[in-house]
Amino acid sequence: MKYKILIVDDEPPARKLLSDYVSKIPDLEMAGTFKNGEEALRFLKENSVDILLLDIRMPLMTGMDLLNELSDKPLTIFITAYEEYAVKGYELDVIDYLVKPVSFERFKKAVNRAIEYLSVQVEAVESPDKLDxxxxxxxxxxxxxxxxxxxxxxxxxxxxxxxxxxxxxxxxxxxxxxxxxxxxxxxxxxxxxxxxxxxxxxxxxxxxxxxxxxxxxxxxxxxxxxxxxxxxxxx
The missing domain is CATH 2.40.50.1020 (LytTr DNA-binding domain)
Known part of the structure; x- marks a missing residue:
């Protein structure tokens, strides 16, 4: 099973790097990239994703503002250059918090944590069509x-x-x-x-x-x- 992932970051080099990282993980499918929270919010109101890679400090709408607007939040990984947001991020129940610059190994660890969480949400040893x-x-x-x-x-x-x-x-x-x-x-x-x-x-x-x-x-x-x-x- 592939998990849909969305990237939201106002810096083009960061979006490019994260997209390259996503392409190296077979379990991930790119849902799109956005340069600000407002564009991402419009997309998420019409589409579902499993994992959200989200910058915090962006023009127009911060990453935290975006999360607060969503009723059905994807599993979220904050990616930012500002460590002081870590505590606030975990108050919003993000699954991980990465500080730029992000290495591929650290990125992979965070994404694997999200994939593991998604895979055990419904625990069943067989197809749900066979279990009651x-x-x-x-x-x-x-x-x-x-x-x-x-x-x-x-x-x-x-x-x-x-x-x-x-x-x-x-x-x-x-x-x-x-x-x-x-x-x-x-x-x-x-x-x-x-x-x-x-x-x-x-x-x-x-x-x-x-x-x-x-x-x-x-x-x-x-x-x-x-x-x-x-x-x-x-x-």
């Missing part, structure tokens, strides 16, 4: 879920909420990483929502009703959702 359960890490526990019991999964800033009829559990994971590991009855209908089609009660215009909860269907995910729905309709 999975495990998710929370701050203090490892929680077991049955796929069939999950009604929806919601991104809340850097956390993801797993919603069942009887409980709601928060975990520090990526919604994109979760989406890639779920079986076929799950479908993403919004940047912030994945729903289980088994639990749908009604569909009203651009909303899905599950019990007392209503989930919006965004334009970017509408086609995929209704394509899956068509395969399950009797008439």
């Amino acid at each position: 359960y999975f495990f998710i890490k929370t701050d203090t526990r490892i929680v077991k879920f049955l796929y069939a019991e999950i009604q929806a999964i919601e991104a809340q800033r850097e956390y993801v909420k797993f919603i069942t009829p009887t409980r709601k559990v928060m975990s520090l994971v990526s919604l994109t990483g979760i989406a890639n590991a779920l079986p076929g009855e799950f479908v993403r209908i919004h940047r912030s929502f994945i729903i289980n089609m088994r639990h749908i009660d009604e569909i009203q215009a651009n909303e899905v009703v599950i019990g007392k909860d209503i989930y919006p269907i965004s334009r970017n995910y509408r086609e995929e959702f209704f394509k899956k729905l068509e395969n399950r309709k009797l008439i």
Whole structure:
């Protein structure tokens, strides 16, 4: 599996160096490069990535401002020339903090940490289509879920909420990483929502009703959702 990675840095030489580093790691797929936070934010509102390489001090919008604007944050590695931002960076739950100039070995170590984190978000020894359960890490526990019991999964800033009829559990994971590991009855209908089609009660215009909860269907995910729905309709 390849993980999509995005580079945001206002310095052209830094973008070129990081792009070269990315090309040397087989597990990574370049999603794009941007010179400022505003351009990156527009892209991330329409597209999902797994890993974000993010400079902090940039014109127009800082890296920290960009992260604060995202409801579904990718795993983020800060790359900057200013060590004093390290503490603030970890408050935002970035997975690593690299100080320029960055060697390839240090870059590789940070990226491998992110890849390892993504690969164990959903722990299963076989394909999820063959198992009926999975495990998710929370701050203090490892929680077991049955796929069939999950009604929806919601991104809340850097956390993801797993919603069942009887409980709601928060975990520090990526919604994109979760989406890639779920079986076929799950479908993403919004940047912030994945729903289980088994639990749908009604569909009203651009909303899905599950019990007392209503989930919006965004334009970017509408086609995929209704394509899956068509395969399950009797008439």
